[in-house]
Amino acid sequence: MSYIPHTDADKAEMLAAIGVERIEDLFHDVPADYRFPKLELPEPLSEMEIMAELQALSEENLDVGHFPSFLGAGAYHHYIPRIVDQVISRSEFYTAYTPYQPEISQGTLQSIFEYQSMICALTGMEVANASHYDGATSTAEAVIMALNVARGRRKRVILSPAVHPEYRAVVRTYTQGMGLEIVGDEDPTADLDDLLALLDKNTACLIVQNPNFFGEIEDLRGVADRVHAVGAMLVVVADPVSLGLLKPPGEYGADIVVGEGQALGNGLNFGGPYLGIFACRQKHVRKSAGRLVGQTVDAEGKRGFVLTLSTREQHIRRERATSNICTNEALCALATAVHLAALGKRGLRTLAELCYHKAHYAAGRIDALEGYQVVNKKPFFKEFVVRCPAPVREINDFLLGEWGIIGGYDLGRDYAHLENHMLLCVTEVIPRREIDALVDALAEAATVLRAE
Amino acid sequence: MKIDPKAKYSEEHEWIRVEDGEGIVGITDYAQDQLSDVVYVELPEVGDTFEQGDIFATVESVKAASDVYMPVGGEILEINEELEDSPELVNQDPFGAAWLVRIAIADATELDDLMDAEAYQAFVESLE
Numbered sequence: 177m178s179y180i181p182h183t184d185a186d187k188a189e190m191l192a193a194i195g196v197e198r199i200e201d202l203f204h205d206v207p208a209d210y211r212f213p214k215l216e217l218p219e220p221l222s223e224m225e226i227m228a229e230l231q232a233l234s235e236e237n238l239d240v241g242h243f244p245s246f247l248g249a250g251a252y253h254h255y256i257p258r259i260v261d262q263v264i265s266r267s268e269f270y271t272a273y274t275p276y277q278p279e280i281s282q283g284t285l286q287s288i289f290e291y292q293s294m295i296c297a298l299t300g301m302e303v304a305n306a307s308h309y310d311g312a313t314s315t316a317e318a319v320i321m322a323l324n325v326a327r328g329r330r331k332r333v334i335l336s337p338a339v340h341p342e343y344r345a346v347v348r349t350y351t352q353g354m355g356l357e358i359v360g361d362e363d364p365t366a367d368l369d370d371l372l373a374l375l376d377k378n379t380a381c382l383i384v385q386n387p388n389f390f391g392e393i394e395d396l397r398g399v400a401d402r403v404h405a406v407g408a409m410l411v412v413v414a415d416p417v418s419l420g421l422l423k424p425p426g427e428y429g430a431d432i433v434v435g436e437g438q439a440l441g442n443g444l445n446f447g448g449p450y451l452g453i454f455a456c457r458q459k460h461v462r463k464s465a466g467r468l469v470g471q472t473v474d475a476e477g478k479r480g481f482v483l484t485l486s487t488r489e490q491h492i493r494r495e496r497a498t499s500n501i502c503t504n505e506a507l508c509a510l511a512t513a514v515h516l517a518a519l520g521k522r523g524l525r526t527l528a529e530l531c532y533h534k535a536h537y538a539a540g541r542i543d544a545l546e547g548y549q550v551v552n553k554k555p556f557f558k559e560f561v562v563r564c565p566a567p568v569r570e571i572n573d574f575l576l577g578e579w580g581i582i583g584g585y586d587l588g589r590d591y592a593h594l595e596n597h598m599l600l601c602v603t604e605v606i607p608r609r610e611i612d613a614l615v616d617a618l619a620e621a622a623t624v625l626r627a628e
Numbered sequence: 629m630k631i632d633p634k635a636k637y638s639e640e641h642e643w644i645r646v647e648d649g650e651g652i653v654g655i656t657d658y659a660q661d662q663l664s665d666v667v668y669v670e671l672p673e674v675g676d677t678f679e680q681g682d683i684f685a686t687v688e689s690v691k692a693a694s695d696v697y698m699p700v701g702g703e704i705l706e707i708n709e710e711l712e713d714s715p716e717l718v719n720q721d722p723f724g725a726a727w728l729v730r731i732a733i734a735d736a737t738e739l740d741d742l743m744d745a746e747a748y749q750a751f752v753e754s755l756e
Contacts (some may be wrong), residue, residue: 327673462668 179309224565232378244610245582248601250340252439255605260441262436263514264507278483284480288469291513298419299433302427305466306504308452311436312343316350316412317465317499318432322381323461330380334371337361338388339413341590364591375406385413391559416440418557420528432456441515442508443613447459451508465499531558538602541615547622566625568598579617630657632723636739637748644699650679651731657722658752663689667720677703680738684726699736702731
């Protein structure tokens, strides 16, 4: 049965309209040899055979459910309470596509509104949107918002080299062709003072990450004042889990707070879908991007929810939209909201404390090992940098091959001066015996790899 | 439809009134009526300069968002900050309290390109 609804007469009419005789003529520009290449596909399999093959393939994955993982660097393995899947699996949430007639989906809007409210409380900001794709795209949207607030008159963007390297790459991708001057991270060792020295009247925003990519807690006291003094905006990339313990960026003067929300309620998911957190000040809300759900009262005075300012992205002002993104990660945002609700205020703090203490226990033990040194100079949260006695890749191969442990992130990939430096992450899911196993494994790796 | 006999009008439904050599600019009663309830007015900054016909502001209503064009070129001397909190003034008093900007007119001869009240009235009637 064909699912193509066009009749031969329809097709003839369309072909005539565009001035070609046959559909094949549309592929005229593709060299003939490449037009319909023969595909070398194996013989078809039965459903049972396919299932067996896929099962075997999936069992080759090294997942964090079976192997202790010390890999973080922007994607984090935290425990997801069962209630999260229970709630988000309801078909009203799980199968619903983006509400194009939003106000009829009051439940969806309410769930997004609650998510936004939690993000506001967590970040100390007045407005949060319904989310973006991930931390990287939220960061890029923050840059675009800062440019819009400056009405396109400021072209300098100062990026800390301690912002996630992928986020910085996405900022550059999003803003290419806009004639911006993106500075700060050309020196991979630039610190806050170096970045502040770059502020000028042409600066739209300064972007820092806290805790930064190396897990360190930046001392951002007074930074907002310096940024505001030249009329620029302070953008803070924050890990929402860390905000269970650390001061909300809104309290130290951030104008826009963004971050990766995956850590709360969402699995590692092979790198996506993730959740882009985005929050800002009320006075700049019209320059912000994305969807925003608002609470209001209906004609009878009853509480209801609406898509606020939706004119900007999708309807009458589309040609002058502040962003071309008019979607959000509703299901991931819901997972984060359910996780946060399940944790509660005290639970989130306990979660953050567990990460902090476990990471510090691990750092202390690793730093005591011969050949290894924890190089962080500032306080850190759940990640820290270790100088290793051998290339990180060799150590990671050893950890996985000999001990079944997923090691840390190879910082040499992004920072030339950090060759042989590993970024390790410890979250609440790692029991002490696994940290101790990592320490033993690292000690053995040093001996074995040095002997080779 | 209200109309200000002292103002001059553009085909985009802006009005400009010259007072003490400076221009006061707004949108017309017809424009606000077409837009319906205005919920937001985005204004330029003092010191910005625009050519005749440039977009200098946006008026957003529950129904539409509409760009506002400079009836004549000039520099922004003052913006009506009251509109930030009370955009509904545009509906209530388009020729008075809801003026948008006060400008230094760059070239007074550009005023000749505009319609007077009578011509604008006829222009609006021709649209209906």
